[in-house]
Amino acid sequence: MNIDRRKLCKLGAVAGGTAVCSVATPVLARDEREPDPNWYGMLNDSTRCIGCKACQVACKAENKLPAEATLGDAKVFGTPIYDSPRELSESTYTLIKMHLDVESKETTFVKQQCMHCVDPACQSACIVGALKKQSNGAVEYDADLCMGCRYCMVACPFSVPQFEWHKAIPSIKKCTLCSESRLKKGEPTACATACPAGAITFGKREALLKVARKRIEDNPEIYLNHIYGEKEVGGTNVLYLTKPKVQFAGLGLPDVKFKAVSGLTESIQHRIFQYFIPPIAVYSLLGGIMSYNQRRKKNAGQTGGDDEY
Ligand code: SF4
Ligand code: SF4
Numbered sequence: 623m624n625i626d627r628r629k630l631c632k633l634g635a636v637a638g639g640t641a642v643c644s645v646a647t648p649v650l651a652r653d654e655r656e657p658d659p660n661w662y663g664m665l666n667d668s669t670r671c672i673g674c675k676a677c678q679v680a681c682k683a684e685n686k687l688p689a690e691a692t693l694g695d696a697k698v699f700g701t702p703i704y705d706s707p708r709e710l711s712e713s714t715y716t717l718i719k720m721h722l723d724v725e726s727k728e729t730t731f732v733k734q735q736c737m738h739c740v741d742p743a744c745q746s747a748c749i750v751g752a753l754k755k756q757s758n759g760a761v762e763y764d765a766d767l768c769m770g771c772r773y774c775m776v777a778c779p780f781s782v783p784q785f786e787w788h789k790a791i792p793s794i795k796k797c798t799l800c801s802e803s804r805l806k807k808g809e810p811t812a813c814a815t816a817c818p819a820g821a822i823t824f825g826k827r828e829a830l831l832k833v834a835r836k837r838i839e840d841n842p843e844i845y846l847n848h849i850y851g852e853k854e855v856g857g858t859n860v861l862y863l864t865k866p867k868v869q870f871a872g873l874g875l876p877d878v879k880f881k882a883v884s885g886l887t888e889s890i891q892h893r894i895f896q897y898f899i900p901p902i903a904v905y906s907l908l909g910g911i912m913s914y915n916q917r918r919k920k921n922a923g924q925t926g927g928d929d930e931y
């Protein structure tokens with residue numbers, strides 16, 4: 623039988639729908655988690671970032687990650703051409719992107735990375751507990767527990783977790799908040815330490831929120847009156863500030879709901895085990911969430927009116 627991708631997706635949707643409909647009682651989301659004031663995080667201030675990418679380089683060095691040859695097989699005098707990748711990858715845990723305001727020609731740089739969410743959707747989607755929020759605030763990954771299902775990739779509202787597709791035994795890769803290598807020794811993150819412009823402030827979440835509020839209060843002409851991550855998806859440990867004219871959606875930070883989706887994802891996972899719903903149904907459900915998030919991101923970008931690089 624010849625089944626193309628479209629038919630397979632339809633089959634998946636039907637299987638997902640059937641599986642969900644067969645569950646007699648509705649799936650209710652559990653209560654949201656509250657942030658711990660002692661959790662560590664970072665304040666990424668895009669009004670200060672000069673786009674030097676020192677943070678990107680420091681992250682590569684800290685995590686012993688290789689450079690990426692972005693032009694495929696292209697070579698100059700036999701040597702591959704290396705460049706900054708366009709997206710996060712299994713070898714790039716953080717990335718600086720540039721936003722250009724078409725009218726004023728003003729540029730703004732933004733740092734992409736794992737948000738170390740207060741109530742992480744990746745953790746709640748992982749049925750074997752390979753992703754876990756630590757007492758220091760970092761969301762850590764345990765490769766020994768991971769079974770490679772990639773539910774975490776589908777569940778993350780920020781499209782952060784990356785998969786080592788080319789490896790025989792692949793792992794999920796993402797920013798670690800330098801938890802093992804630095805936080806546990808009482809040291810700040812490598813990227814925050816490397817930033818020459820003071821654009822990355824490392825500290826406890828509560829203190830970072832105070833710093834962010836003070837910056838907005840002292841310089842309302844420089845800052846948009848909004849701290850991204852204070853409430854988004856139930857709160858994140860990595861927070862963002864931007865310029866008044868530059869909306870977060872234009873910087874690639876999606877206009878997500880203030881409520882965490884994790885409670886719902888977790889309840890769905892528990893119900894899956896209760897009723898033995900097959901994996902294709904889970905992919906259909908989580909795929910629906912991902913496609914909804916992607917559509918929101920795209921729409922936000924279209925209505926923002928600014929170009930994103
Ligand atoms: S940003 Fe994504 S990968 Fe990082 S903690 Fe949140 S849900 Fe997990
Ligand atoms: S916190 Fe550590 S792992 Fe995360 S982006 Fe910064 S240097 Fe990389």
Ligand code: SF4
Binds near residue numbers: 674677818819
């Ligand atoms: S090191 Fe600081 S100024 Fe340079 S790109 Fe990173 S955040 Fe921006």
